[in-house]
Amino acid sequence: MKVLIIEDEPAAARRLKKLVIEILPEVELLPVLESIAESVAFLDQQPAPDLILLDIHLADGASFEIFQHVTVKIPVIFTTAYDQYAIDAFQVNAIDYLLKPIKREALAKAINKFKGQQVAPSIDYQKLAQQLEIRSEARFLIRLGQQIKLLDVKDIAYAYTEDRITFFMTNNGRRYPVDYSLEKLEELLPEDRFFRINRQFIVGLSAIEEMVTYSKGRVKLTLQPAAEQDTIVSTERSPVFKKWLNAY
Template identity: 45%
Template sequence: MKTIIIEDEKLAADRLNRLIMKVSPDVTVVAILRSVEEAVNYLQSHTPDLILLDIHLSDGSSFEIFDQIHVTSPIIFTTAYHEYALKAFKVNSIDYLLKPIDEVALSAALDKLRQLKTESNASPMGEIEALISMMKKQEISYRQRFLVAFGNKIKTIKTAEVAYIFAADRAVFLVDREGCRYVLDETLDHLQEAVDPNGFFRVNRAFLVGIDAIEQMHSYSRSRIKIELNPPCPKECIVSTERTPDFKGWLSR
């Protein structure tokens, strides 16, 4: 099964590729594309057996692809959409992978696609145009606030007040714009999917940085970027080599 991955984050695409090789050796990833433009150019002359498609790409929404070309390949979306939207995928026989993607979900999605093809001897994409039209009218529901412990009290912090989130000493900390630090009972992987990617960027395994918290940036060794945060952080914040190209693209959106 010749498959393409359309995903603008290199780490996510590489991880998905490794998962595919692990759970389904009969699936071959023949291309990894990172933008609407790349996807349109590729699909004009190629018809893969399967497309694994991220909803948000570096140059816009993946739904823009379908405005420009007619796609007949089955699609499994990778998404952070909330539950009511995910149910629509199920109803229309189009599967999804909720980030962060795991082996079990990926294997089940591929098995479902094989079963659909076997039963109908056709692509399970007959209603994709209607689904895409519906999804364009929906908006992703990003996290609006955080619930944190404050001494022996509990308080909420609006996402707009969050400067950055980082992991240290086996804990995850939220730092607000005033420099106050709170412990969160969530992983950075989960938080990365919960916040608006236009406002926050995962610069490395330990930091999820808000764009307004970036005070200064400096060139660093091995093509990395060192970030000075405001409020300051005791932990050094350096954009990893792998994430630097995506980080630069994010800054220039």
């Protein structure tokens, strides 16, 4: 049985490893992972383990974010320090959980429960996160060859298409390709900070350095970092753009 521990607290990870080995002497413990990015990269490339022990809060955010980027169909036991409200949410969603500090008896019971299941439970992890009122800044998974990077929304200046590829431009002038169309990014990016100005660009409010009136009622933008293409709000989008500026 292969068990993966995802935990960013070294002491908690050591205790989990010790307890798992005591309960399952034949276990194959995979290397402990400490972050969302590390976990996504591992689960995306490696054969799936039989069981995951997953801390809810990791160094780079809420662990539910992992499930936005990779499909996990195996049992997951969450570790948490949440109160009774959160425990009720776990019970409703038929997920097992362990309250920290983790006790041997509780871990043994959870592992035996999953060993007795024929199929992993079907869980809506995003719904569970909402029930637990976990709020984290939206992030995007960036793939750079074999490397994986998580890009925070606050670091994005604008998004644009070029040669049928979508890119993010960051506030510090770095460009990253993304696996989303501009149409999808319109849904994902917060509407109070980003606006689709035309077929090629979604601009961030903080990236707008200057605005001037242009022909046919349009608005021409100067962005920072500078864009190689003209950034002109289309005729049909200009009235909506002005309302958006006033709203936010």
